[in-house]
Amino acid sequence: MSSTTNQVIRCKAAVAWEAGKPLVIEEVEVAPPQKMEVRIKILFTSLCHTDVYFWEAKGQNPVFPRILGHEAGGVVESVGEGVTELQPGDHVLPVFTGECKECAHCKSEESNMCDLLRINTDRGVMIHDQKSRFSINGKPIFHFVGTSTFSEYTVVHVGCLAKINPLAPLDKVCVLSCGISTGLGATLNVAKPKKGSSVAIFGLGAVGLAAAEGARIAGASRIIGVDLNANRFELAKKFGVTEFVNPKDYKKPVQEVIAEMTNGGVDRSVECTGHIDAMISAFECVHDGWGVAVLVGVPHKDAVFKTSPLNLLNERTLKGTFFGNYKPRSDIPSVVEKYMNKELELEKFITHELPFSEINKAFDLMLKGEGLRCIIRMGE
Numbered sequence: 001m002s003s004t005t006n007q008v009i010r011c012k013a014a015v016a017w018e019a020g021k022p023l024v025i026e027e028v029e030v031a032p033p034q035k036m037e038v039r040i041k042i043l044f045t046s047l048c049h050t051d052v053y054f055w056e057a058k059g060q061n062p063v064f065p066r067i068l069g070h071e072a073g074g075v076v077e078s079v080g081e082g083v084t085e086l087q088p089g090d091h092v093l094p095v096f097t098g099e100c101k102e103c104a105h106c107k108s109e110e111s112n113m114c115d116l117l118r119i120n121t122d123r124g125v126m127i128h129d130q131k132s133r134f135s136i137n138g139k140p141i142f143h144f145v146g147t148s149t150f151s152e153y154t155v156v157h158v159g160c161l162a163k164i165n166p167l168a169p170l171d172k173v174c175v176l177s178c179g180i181s182t183g184l185g186a187t188l189n190v191a192k193p194k195k196g197s198s199v200a201i202f203g204l205g206a207v208g209l210a211a212a213e214g215a216r217i218a219g220a221s222r223i224i225g226v227d228l229n230a231n232r233f234e235l236a237k238k239f240g241v242t243e244f245v246n247p248k249d250y251k252k253p254v255q256e257v258i259a260e261m262t263n264g265g266v267d268r269s270v271e272c273t274g275h276i277d278a279m280i281s282a283f284e285c286v287h288d289g290w291g292v293a294v295l296v297g298v299p300h301k302d303a304v305f306k307t308s309p310l311n312l313l314n315e316r317t318l319k320g321t322f323f324g325n326y327k328p329r330s331d332i333p334s335v336v337e338k339y340m341n342k343e344l345e346l347e348k349f350i351t352h353e354l355p356f357s358e359i360n361k362a363f364d365l366m367l368k369g370e371g372l373r374c375i376i377r378m379g380e
């Protein structure tokens with residue numbers, strides 16, 4: 001037992017007080033973990049576009065003040081009542097969607113949409129007592145997707161923690177806690193391209209490039225990258241993307257451009273932009289008869305997907321996925337092993353590093369579309 005067990009911990013956290021305003025590093029109180037909860041010390045965290053959407057809160061419900069962050073790696077500090085499979089010192093990756101291991105979804109091989117712990121972006125409190133574990137002078141600060149990793153310590157439900165190999169470097173494998181696993185799983189677990197097939201990837205951020213990495217691992221022969229930002233193309237070459245399409249370079253819809261390039265459409269497409277136009281194009285660019293499109297991007301809350309039903313009658317399939325269909329506790333430890341035995345490269349996704357005190361710079365980089373993942377070191 002550590003000296004902090006059952007005590008409130010005071011530590012630094014980056015608080016989002018208002019939508020779109022720079023985060024402020026504050027001293028916060030972090031309450032001890034309650035039933036089925038674990039308090040973890042975050043060592044590294046990184047920024048994913050989903051954090052930026054909820055910080056901007058333009059197309060999402062505003063929940064403030066809030067501690068954002070969901071891509072991270074840390075070490076267990078203490079555990080609450082009922083937690084038996086984790087103990088202080090274990091290395092963990094927090095995940096925004098959980099696995100209770102008891103509900104119908106957790107028992108189904110096909111789903112990772114746990115009834116108890118599936119992602120809920122509007123909830124700012126813990127499930128157990130509907131309260132926050134964070135406060136400043138007694139005033140509660142809300143959680144974000146059950147993880148809130150922009151804090152030196154955070155409290156997470158045990159079902160949202162993957163226990164990983166303690167030898168895995170947390171400053172690298174932390175990116176598997178969201179974006180990279182999401183993209184990789186979207187291709188390998190959901191789109192499932194056959195060897196030699198063609199795959200279009202919409203959006204060449206970290207998630208899209210991880211989807212491209214999945215296509216490369218699956219043996220796809222053509223990987224077509226689609227992005228509005230031409231700067232992404234150079235970077236994407238390292239990820240096995242073989243051709244590039246910038247929708248801005250064409251007058252006709254990008255789905256028509258891709259259909260012409262591929263004799264009727266790609267075998268698979270994976271959308272990783274969050275923009276509704278790209279989602280529709282990603283669906284309409286797959287080949288009739290067998291094409292499968294997978295949506296990954298998080299849309300504006302009022303977005304509506306519009307397409308002719310004929311596109312479905314013509315035997316195209318549209319799917320969506322959270323977290324690449326991985327079950328966080330059961331599957332993520334083995335994705336970490338893929339990195340450990342060099343099947344999967346993570347270094348190429350990490351383009352920037354910053355100390356925690358400069359976390360706002362990571363937001364600037366993402367807003368400018370520079371780089372892929374910025375690792376934020378919690379210890380200065």
Ligand code: NAD
Nearest residue numbers: 049050203205206207227228273274278296297298322323
């Ligand atoms: P990112 O901002 O780094 O990358 C998105 C890319 O899409 C950018 O390069 C941008 O230029 C490009 N883009 C935007 N609009 C486009 C359009 N209309 N056509 C083509 N390209 C376009 O973001 P990221 O961190 O890689 O995340 C990608 C998406 O995945 C986000 O929407 C994020 O919220 C979502 N996400 C979903 C899950 C999930 O489980 N479903 C998990 C993590 C992230």
Ligand code: ZN
Nearest residue numbers: 100103106114
């Ligand atoms: Zn469950």
